[in-house]
Amino acid sequence: MKFFSQSFLYDDNWSIVSLAYFLRYPNPYASxxxxxxxxxxEQTETGTLRTTRLxxxxxNMPRWFPKQFVSRxxxxxxxxxxxxxxxxxVHCKTRNLDNLKVMRVEELVEFRQGQEDKTIQHTEVRITSGFGWGLTKRIENYGITRFKANLQRSREGVHLILDLLRQSRLQPMALGDASIPHVLPMHAPAPTIPFERHEERYDDDSAVPPRQGVWSKIRNWISPSS
Structure with a gap:
């Protein structure tokens, strides 16, 4: 079994980070x-909300893995x-349902309100392979390496949704406005958007957003000018 854990600090409060996490699909970093x-x-008797998603x-399987053991x-x-x-x-547990003999992945994620109105994310993953044939350790090492790479892209996707949520609070949106995308394309290439940490807070809903805000970049990415 291989184990990996990592903690990360968001500069936003718990409510908006948790919302962005559950809205992270689709995004161009998760094609x-x-x-x-x-x-x-369901809502529990204690007032918590439990959700199950499929x-x-x-x-992509590595080239060295025997292709006949995994159909797709x-x-x-x-x-x-x-x-x-x-x-x-927020407590979140994710596990795979198929190909369990090849690789069993169990991921635990926790979002907790931190100091100074920031949010702490703690992630743990356990990867176990029962494949045998001298490939067990190689499969587990491959799984950990891929998970670390995907974890960074997952955070970039959450940052993108966070920026969209910030912009939505800063500018009014008319219902049915086709110029503002409501859903990001699932398989579009990722836009180049800086993900610097934001220390500012937006208390005035009437504030004017920057001219080159995230909405403008997303619009240009989806519908580039000719």
Missing amino acids: HVISCDVISR ILKRG AESWLVEESEVDPFGKV
């Missing part, structure tokens, strides 16, 4: 995600989350 569907949602992801490079995952709005904590 390997084919679908994401809610299959159950996610289909596309992946796609995998179903189940994501089980619980949101505690009173304690300001």
Whole structure:
């Protein structure tokens, strides 16, 4: 078994970071995600919200892996989350449902309100392979390496959604306005957008957004001018 953990600090408060995390699909940094569907949602007696989502992801097997053991490079995952709005904590567990003998992946993510109105994300992953044939350690090492790379892209996707949420609070949007994208294309290439940390807070909803804000960049990315 291989184990990896990492913590990360967002400069935004817990509410907006948690919202961005659950809205992260689709985004151009997660083109390997084919679908994401809610299959159950309930409010517990203590006031927390439990949600189960079914996610289909596309992946590439390494060249050295015997192709006859995996019929397709796609995998179903189940994501089980619980949101505690009173304690300001999100717990999320994701695990794969198929190809378990080749690789079993279990990811635990926690978002917790930190000091100075910031948010702490702690991620843990356990990767286990029961494949054998002298490839167990190689498969587990490959899984950890891929997870680390995807973790960085996942944060970039969350940062993109955070920027979109900030911009949506700064400028009015008319219903049915076709000039503003409501859903990001699932398989479009990632735009070049700087993801510097934001220390400012927006208390005035009437403030005018920057001329080259995220919405403008997204519009230019989706509908480039000729």
